[in-house]
Amino acid sequence: MITATRYRALAEINRQAKLGAEIARAQTEISTGKRIQVASDDPIASARVSVIRNAQADQTVWARNIQSAKSIAAEVDTALSGVSDIFNRVKELTLAGASESVSSNDRAAMVQELASLRTALTNLSTSTTPTGQSLFPTDAPLLVSTSATQRLPATAQRSTVFEGISYAHGSDTLDWVIGSAIDAIATDDVTARRAAANTAISDIDKAIGHVTNQYAAQGVRAAQLDSAAESMESASIQLSEERSKLEDTDVASTVMSLNAKTLSLQAAQMAFAKVNRNTLFDLLS
Known part of the structure; x- marks a missing residue:
């Protein structure tokens, strides 16, 4: 039970980290005006x-x-x-x-x-x-x-x-x-x-x-x-x-995506924080 919970927590942390990276990437695209930062972005x-x-x-x-x-x-x-x-x-x-x-x-x-x-x-x-x-x-x-x-x-x-x-x-x-x-x-x-x-x-x-x-x-x-x-x-x-x-960056589309991902990350962080307020005794009961 504890192992499964720990796995779910780790998966959620990774998902939030990925969202954070995508948000940072979108912010960079908006600030630089360039969709392609390195060749590997779109060879x-x-x-x-x-x-x-x-x-x-x-x-x-x-x-x-x-x-x-x-x-x-x-x-x-x-x-x-x-x-x-x-x-x-x-x-x-x-x-x-x-x-x-x-x-x-x-x-x-x-x-x-x-x-x-x-x-x-x-x-x-x-x-x-x-x-x-x-x-x-x-x-x-x-x-x-x-x-x-x-x-x-x-x-x-x-x-x-x-x-x-x-x-x-x-x-x-x-x-x-x-x-x-x-x-x-x-x-x-x-x-x-x-x-x-x-x-x-x-x-x-x-x-x-x-x-x-x-x-x-x-x-x-x-x-x-x-x-x-x-x-x-x-x-x-x-x-x-x-x-x-x-x-070049499609600013309108990227801003919409940025806002959506920001809201998703905030909601995930709030849910994750609420779930992890439970103690070990709460999980065992």
């Missing part, structure tokens, strides 16, 4: 969380790459806009300089402005980012990793943007056509100046068309980076949601 979910964690680490790097590339692409866009403005002004000056009524002093001022525009073009072609990276690299642009399978450029090679334009005399640079305009405006003979200016204007139009195409190509690169950023954000949200479902 399958823990393994998946590990995979997701690695993927999120990769995404952090790719997101940083995309933001850097987008910053460069925006600077390139601004530079190309400046190049476009330069050639629009070059055309205006060349048209004005071809006129018979323009004075030699005015033409000299136009030549001076054209030379200034030529210098501005050179500065744009060799411009750099705040970190010293060339906006228009002399070699092939660096391809930026934006995912495990995708690598994108933020800009174009310098020669692609500023060289290889087809003019009347053949292939040449953007710089050359401004020099051609300067030579035309500097010509004193009106007939020769007009003929040279007309040829220069035709070439300037070709340069403007080339710059427009390069501007559009840069827009495509920027759009690709924007698309990569959107895909990255979408994938990041999906991974975060999946990880949360696997790893």
Whole structure:
């Protein structure tokens, strides 16, 4: 009789200890916000969380790459806009300089402005980012990793943007056509100046068309980076949601379970205390 009673008491103590451990575990889950404390809590979910964690680490790097590339692409866009403005002004000056009524002093001022525009073009072609990276690299642009399978450029090679334009005399640079305009405006003979200016204007139009195409190509690169950023954000949200479902505590459910187990433990402790107030003589009677 006594042995059986002792066994029941020990079993009850163990049951209460288990309840206490479960309550402590629930409190930990609520305070940390994490359902999985160690891998053994849920090996399958823990393994998946590990995979997701690695993927999120990769995404952090790719997101940083995309933001850097987008910053460069925006600077390139601004530079190309400046190049476009330069050639629009070059055309205006060349048209004005071809006129018979323009004075030699005015033409000299136009030549001076054209030379200034030529210098501005050179500065744009060799411009750099705040970190010293060339906006228009002399070699092939660096391809930026934006995912495990995708690598994108933020800009174009310098020669692609500023060289290889087809003019009347053949292939040449953007710089050359401004020099051609300067030579035309500097010509004193009106007939020769007009003929040279007309040829220069035709070439300037070709340069403007080339710059427009390069501007559009840069827009495509920027759009690709924007698309990569959107895909990255979408994938990041999906991974975060999946990880949360696997790893995070369901607070409402855990609080309900905690309250129920706390009440059960309190009731068991009260009953156990009441039963064990009996003396040995009470048990023998």
